[in-house]
Amino acid sequence: MRAHHVHIIHSTVVMAMQQEKKHQLVEDVEAPDGGWGWAVVVALFMASALVFGLIRSLGVFFVEFVQYFGESAQAVSWITSIGVAMQQLLSPIGTAACNAYGARRVVMIGGVLSGLGFMLASQATTLTHLYLTMGLISGSGWALVFTPTIASVMEYFSTRRALAMGLGFTGVGLSSFVFSPLFQYLVDFYGWRGALLILGGLSFNIVASGALIRPLRPTKVVEMSKSNSVSDNCRSFFSRSCQYFELSLLLHRGFIIYSLAVTCFNAGYFIPYVHLVAHSRLVGFSEFQAAFVISSTGVTDILGRVVSGWASDLRHLRSLHLLTIWTALVGLFLLLLPLCSLQGHYAGLLTVSLAYGFCAGAMTPLVFSVVPEIVGMDRMVGALGLLQLIESVGGLLGAPLSGWLKDLTGSYVFSFVVASVFLFLGTIITMTLPYFCTCTNPLPLSLKKKTKNESTEADPLKQVLPVDSIENIQNPDRIPETLPSQNHLTETSLEVKDAPLSANRTESGATC
Secondary structure, eight states, X not given: OHHHHHHHHHHHHHHHHHHHHHHHHHHTOOOOSSTTHHHHHHHHHHHHIIIIIHHHHTTHHHHHHHHHHOOOHHHHHHHHHHHHHHHHXXXXXXXXXXXXXXXXXXXXXXXXHHHHHHHHHTTOOSHHHHXXXXXXXXXXXXXXXXXXXXXXXXXXXXXXXXXXXHHHHXXXXXXXXXXXXXXXXXXXXXXXXXXXXXXXXXXXXHHHHHHTOOXXXXXXXXXXXXXXXXXHHHOOHHHHHHHHHTGGGXXXXXXXXXXXXXXXXXXXXXXXXXHHHHHHHHTTOOHHHHHHHXXXXXXXXXXXXXXXXXXXHTOSSOHHHHHHHHHHHHHHHHHHHHHHHTTOOHHHHHHHHHHHHHHHHHHHHHHHHTHHHHXXXXXXXXXXXXXXXXXXXXXXXXXXXHHHHHHHHSSSHHHHHHHHHHHHHHHHHHTTSTTTTOSSOOOOHHHHHHHHHHHHHTHHHHHHSOHHHHHHHHSGGGSOSSOOOXXXXXXXXXXXXXXXXXXXXXXXXXXX
């Protein structure tokens, strides 16, 4: 009977360790750094083009809406503002849905919503209708598209992550360069209603790009279903929500510091895109010259994204250190933009604008690539959603503050100076992150805990079974087909019952 009990214990431990190995294989999927990952980069290219590239080009409809509805420019500007606010504020909803149901489904649903919003907007009769369709519906779709696609690219790449992100984000610059004249042509030929219908059909291509995403890891719903059913039944709705939204990150020191830094970046980053043309016109340059400045900035923005990803993947410097360099340069060129144009030097303004566009494009992919280094890959999806939610404060306050300073002083000089201060402040905050001064990326906290748990879970086995049995369990191929003899099993069971073995004792009682 004792021999039978020992055999049951032995078999149970073997099965438990085999299941643990299978579970670890599911969790510890290594990023392929290529292969189908490049198809996911194409999905990011499409998503970034059809979200932020489209947002940047919606100004073509601005004059049409003002003339048709007879409303003020401020009232019409709320259409785009609501859409951008929804994209950032609802990003945690998108990441929570991604944790629950996978990125592919979420991105495809977001594509449907973004296209549906534009198609419904083509039938608008009031500005409120446009607020609800282009702002609320399409903005909600953008929230379900952008962040899950970024997270999918990060899962597929590790050593070449920054390059993949940079290539994916080139969709923003290219679409900004192409969409503005295209949308103007559509408005002239079909009217603004027909143009919005075509934009809706164009946005439906996000559904196809979302279908390219293949998950590498099971969602948290699948992982939780594999756990103990009793604990699942006892888990409250609040705890599940905290797990999907990764709300524990709000107590993560590094994440909070980094979110504050990115909020400062966001407050100053978009100021040239909003006021550089107006500043150029105000200091005496022609309409064509002012438009060419912002267009050339978009070209160098594309180049900066690719160069930044390539330089980061060389691994000569940490991505976090490269990010601080680029953000400091962006702040410097923001400070130089008004100074180079005060005396009517167009060549100086154009040169600084090109440098600003390059550095601004270079910092964008690194802002997202640094997130896994701070929170780890297991919480990266939720971290991206919360990060966009927090940084939206800077985006919403930066442009109004810049406009208020212009009204107060009569020029945009102080607007650009304050924008550069925000960039420098964010750079200083980034330098206060834990382990910032180290030359190598620290091991994420989740991996440290996992390594510690793996080492402690092995100790109870050593306390119950002999050393030889432990070796056989860890190497199932070495387990003999025949069972140990009756005498050996009896001796082992008596020893386990009467005097449990320590980790340093063998059957005969000798120390290792």
